[in-house]
Amino acid sequence: MEEEAVDRVSPMFWGLFSVGGFLVALLLPVFIVMNSLAYPFHLIPADHVTFDGARAFLAGAPLQDGPLSVLAPWLAKLFLVVLVGGCLFHGMHRLKYVLEDFGEAEMKRVLDPVMYGIAAAGTIAAAFLAFSFP
Amino acid sequence: MATETVRRPYVPHRSGWWWTRNRRTLLFQFRELSSVFVILYAFLVLWELWALRGGASSWSAFLAVWYSRPMIVLNIVILAFVVLHAGTWFLLTTRVPLFRIHGRPPPAALVVGGMIAVWAVLSFLVLRFLYGVV
Numbered sequence: 001m002e003e004e005a006v007d008r009v010s011p012m013f014w015g016l017f018s019v020g021g022f023l024v025a026l027l028l029p030v031f032i033v034m035n036s037l038a039y040p041f042h043l044i045p046a047d048h049v050t051f052d053g054a055r056a057f058l059a060g061a062p063l064q065d066g067p068l069s070v071l072a073p074w075l076a077k078l079f080l081v082v083l084v085g086g087c088l089f090h091g092m093h094r095l096k097y098v099l100e101d102f103g104e105a106e107m108k109r110v111l112d113p114v115m116y117g118i119a120a121a122g123t124i125a126a127a128f129l130a131f132s133f134p
Numbered sequence: 135m136a137t138e139t140v141r142r143p144y145v146p147h148r149s150g151w152w153w154t155r156n157r158r159t160l161l162f163q164f165r166e167l168s169s170v171f172v173i174l175y176a177f178l179v180l181w182e183l184w185a186l187r188g189g190a191s192s193w194s195a196f197l198a199v200w201y202s203r204p205m206i207v208l209n210i211v212i213l214a215f216v217v218l219h220a221g222t223w224f225l226l227t228t229r230v231p232l233f234r235i236h237g238r239p240p241p242a243a244l245v246v247g248g249m250i251a252v253w254a255v256l257s258f259l260v261l262r263f264l265y266g267v268v
Contacts, residue, residue: 024172025220025249030257032175032216034265035182036209040201044267049197051190058186062266076264080179087176094169101163102150122176129183 013093013116020090027083058133077130085123092119165222168215175212224249 038044047053058080060072092115099111153159185196199205224246231239261268 021219021223024216025223026253026256027260028172028175028216029213029220029253030260032209032213034261034267035179036200037206037213040206044265048265049201051186051193054186054193057264060264062263068263071263079260079264080183084176084179087172091169091173091176094166095173098163098166098169101153101166122180125180126176126183129180129187132187 013089016089017093020086020088020093023083023086024090027079028087031083055133058130074131077133080130081123081126084126085119088119088122089116092116165218168219171212171215172219175216220253224253 034044039046039049048057058076060074060076063069063072063075096111096115100108153163182196182200185192225242227249228242228245233240258268
């Protein structure tokens with residue numbers, strides 16, 4: 001009896017889609033407010049957004065002198081990488097099905113590698129960029 | 135002489151605009167399109183990291199664009215779509231009971247309330263430990 005091929009790839013992307021959905025829902029709102037809107041709406045002072053302020057954020061400045069100082073060098077960077085990766089793997093998966101619904105179903109063979117490839121490349125780029133800072 | 139027959143196989147045809155004909159599928163696709171804004175924000179963060187890596191002058195050029203009026207408006211639109219995503223995602227979690235109480239799935243209000251509580255705690259932790267503002 002011939003065994004049916006088990007698709008082990010699609011469930012993995014559905015899993016990443018689901019994890020990304022939680023990350024986008026739980027962490028992205030507060031990050032967009034702090035990263036894009038807090039300064040123009042005068043919720044944080046200017047020294048948060050200067051060159052030194054932005055680098056201090058990546059260096060985990062609020063953690064450096066506390067009991068959690070061991071987390072300081074990588075927590076903010078990891079946060080960014082996980083958030084960017086979650087956004088991309090969630091969003092690209094969803095967008096793929098939108099494109100299929102718009103009548104591009106026959107392009108599935110092309111869409112899969114393109115969409116997940118962009119998500120993977122973006123996540124890797126985020127990791128290289130974020131961890132290139134001291 | 136054999137009669138010539140014309141074969142007309144049934145070819146299912148679906149217009150690329152089928153989803154506009156029904157209010158429910160229209161709303162569904164709009165919610166799915168929120169993924170475009172999530173992807174866009176991920177790339178904006180990559181651009182931000184790239185600018186920060188470029189040094190102080192590259193960062194100040196970036197800030198001039200980042201805090202320009204069209205960019206602030208775009209970020210408010212992105213935040214609105216992300217909040218739409220978060221709300222519908224929290225409602226979605228009520229459809230997937232992860233545990234049971236006396237053999238029944240937990241009430242939807244409990245699940246949504248729990249998700250909002252987790253969201254509030256995580257947002258507080260980000261503000262406290264990554265931004266040091268509370």
